[in-house]
Amino acid sequence: MSHSPIRAYLRPNGSWGLRNHVLVLPLHSALSSSARAIEDACPGAVAITHDWSGEVDGDLQRIIRILAGFASNPNNFATIFLSLGSANEEEIIAQAENLGLANVVHLSLPHIGSTKLLIDVGIREASDLLVRAHEQIRIEAPWSAIVLGLECGGSDALSGITANPALGVASDRLVELGAMSVLGETTEILGAEHLLAARAITQDIGQRIIETVARYEKSINYEGIDLRGAQPSRGNIEGGLSTLEEKSLGAAKKAGNAQLSGVLEYAEIPPARGLYFMDTPGHDIEQLTGYAAGHINIVVFTTGRGTPTGSAIMPVIKVATNSPMAMKLSDLIDLDAGSIADGMETLAEVGTRIFDEIIRIANGCETKAEISGNHEFALSRMYKTIVSYDA
Amino acid sequence: MTSNGFDHGKRGIGVRNHQLILPSVVCSTHISRRIASAVGALSFSHQHGCGIIGADVAGIEDFFGALANHPNVSSCLIVSLGCETIQGQELGARLASANVSTKYQIIQDSGGVEATVSAGILAARHLQESYPPVKAAFGNITVGIDLCRESAQIAELIAGLSEVGVETIVARQGKSSAENFSQLMLAKAHVILSFPSPDQPASGFPLIPVINVASESSLHQGIVADFDLAHESTIEATISRIMEVADAQATIAEMNGTGEILAPRLVRST
Known part of the structure; x- marks a missing residue:
């Protein structure tokens, strides 16, 4: 195995962070604005906001796992939890600690007494943690420090020809060196699942990927709705994609040709080196949330239409499938793979550029989304958030 | 009865004079917030506008339409990515034709993040100048x-x-x-x-x-x-x-x- 050029932050549980964030995480939607106020007052701190109000329904365990996993991502030096002090919130914090989060600050609104005071205390705590975070240093890390998430969004007719297979080249090389790489978006392997199953290291894993896709389609069809109403999206169709199957065949190319080592549930952490598939929605932001909660620490996101998408805690490298878009939207694209279609570069050459960019960004250089501060968040739910439209 | 209402034309009379920067999709929430904070407008985060199917497509469109047309809103700028399920352009065009103080801005047509933020700030300021607060007494809150x-x-x-x-x-x-x-x-x-x-x-x-x-x-x-x-x-x-x-x-x-x-x-x- 070649010597790794990666330098990263070693966490007490042995995992590696490629960033060193102080995250402010509200455990109730009504605390979201407080989290944002703390983020605004403390340059360097990051916050997310969400719309979960502690509802106890079919999604409870999923949401607990998402928030606990997100909080404990190795890219976080510390997480400040804002809570109401409920048992479910305590459970999220406990799970985050079990998943390796070393620096925890828990600010409970009823203990502090008011939202105004909560923000004041939060700013003080975040400032202290930022000082401690700055004392951390990067050290030499193995290839396994890279846990790469593969994503595509706003795909077009070139996605499956340029950016996706070039990303596959980079992913294969990282997997071979000992890193982890995770493909997601169950929606977007629908129709290509048999190809992935054939690459599974065991027959069981191959079977599981087939079952995961079937389970997914069934969960959509329960109200008589056809998934193809959202997939391919209208943007995809305008970009030249004809069917979901065509989109899937191109989307799966992000995972190169490596063998498939396992299938992960949404927000599950990959156990060892290799290529994995995670059961996520195709919704870009919900997928990113699942990746972050599954402790992925860097993402490459291929796009045909262009998107500003970023994550609060993971660097997201944007690769354009076509050069006109890369030029037009240059402040949100990190790398242009359109040169493959123009015959200017080979897949292998662009794959190498993506590989080099992953290392550069892993070592601390900022992505376009990090520079613009662009980060969004979405909880992935399986159940309805309202009683009905007629309530 | 209060005399501190605001005449918001077709939206009715409101008790607040909020300009709304409305992201039509989760992908434009951060850019919307940057525009809003630069011009003193309101925005909010949400996780919708893409990857939705069935009744939710119309449901979310109606919901966004109701936000843009709420009586407490003075004017509205819709910020869209461009490729989402809820096509911001169509939503924007429809709401803009229903109410002249609604405009829209599309990231994929605007030249990127900073270009959208700059153009959005200009558009929002233009709306503020075109639709200054008009005080109105009103009787039915x-x-x-x-x-x-x-x-x-x-x-x-x-x-x-x-x-x-x-x-x-x-x-x-x-x-x-x-x-x-x-x-x-x-x-x-x-x-x-x-x-x-x-x-x-x-x-x-x-x-x-x-x-x-x-x-x-x-x-x-x-x-x-x-x-x-x-x-x-x-x-x-x-x-x-x-x-x-x-x-x-x-x-x-x-x-x-x-x-x-x-x-x-x-x-x-x-």
Whole structure:
């Protein structure tokens, strides 16, 4: 195995962070604005906001796992939890600690007494943690420090020809060196699942990927709705994609040709080196949330239409499938793979550029989304958030 | 009756003069917020607009349309990515044709993040100049009541409000205050009076001032400073607070900037 050029932050549980964030995480939607106020007052701190109000329904365990996993991502030096002090919130914090989060600050609104005071205390705590975070240093890390998430969004007719297979080249090389790489978006392997199953290291894993896709389609069809109403999206169709199957065949190319080592549930952490598939929605932001909660620490996101998408805690490298878009939207694209279609570069050459960019960004250089501060968040739910439209 | 209303043309008369920067999709929420903070407008985060299917496509479009056309809104700039399921361009065009003080900006057509932010700031400022505040007295405020817990005073309160010419709408079916707020927004409530569940905090809603009434629960008693009205406030005190808020006094949720939106969703995302 070649010597790794990666330098990263070693966490007490042995995992590696490629960033060193102080995250402010509200455990109730009504605390979201407080989290944002703390983020605004403390340059360097990051916050997310969400719309979960502690509802106890079919999604409870999923949401607990998402928030606990997100909080404990190795890219976080510390997480400040804002809570109401409920048992479910305590459970999220406990799970985050079990998943390796070393620096925890828990600010409970009823203990502090008011939202105004909560923000004041939060700013003080975040400032202290930022000082401690700055004392951390990067050290030499193995290839396994890279846990790469593969994503595509706003795909077009070139996605499956340029950016996706070039990303596959980079992913294969990282997997071979000992890193982890995770493909997601169950929606977007629908129709290509048999190809992935054939690459599974065991027959069981191959079977599981087939079952995961079937389970997914069934969960959509329960109200008589056809998934193809959202997939391919209208943007995809305008970009030249004809069917979901065509989109899937191109989307799966992000995972190169490596063998498939396992299938992960949404927000599950990959156990060892290799290529994995995670059961996520195709919704870009919900997928990113699942990746972050599954402790992925860097993402490459291929796009045909262009998107500003970023994550609060993971660097997201944007690769354009076509050069006109890369030029037009240059402040949100990190790398242009359109040169493959123009015959200017080979897949292998662009794959190498993506590989080099992953290392550069892993070592601390900022992505376009990090520079613009662009980060969004979405909880992935399986159940309805309202009683009905007629309530 | 209050004389501090704002004439918002087709939207009606509002108790606030909010410019709304409305992201048509989760991907444009961050850019919308940057535009809003540069021009003193309101924006909010949400996770919708893409990957939605079935009844939710029309449901979310109607919901966004109702936000853009709420009486407390002076003007609205829709910020779209361009390739989402809810095509921002179409939503924008439709809402803009329904109301001239609505415009839209598309990231994929605007040349990237900074270009969209700059163009959005210009467009929002232009809207502010074109639609300056027009004061208007008005006689029929609608108060939405979020009843996530029972209140013995409610019938008497509604009667009292009716006597002073205030219409009321009650939302009690929602699983949470957030869901009831959305219903009350759709019904164009100008002000919301919220009775949160004993285990839920005070909360707010962008665009609509929310007056929170405490219960005697230990959570509420632990954070009384977050509530506008104490447990067992008199009917008179409650009505007087509603009038003050309608007349421009900020609620505690407004002062704290508290206010998230729960957009409706019936089907899992794809």
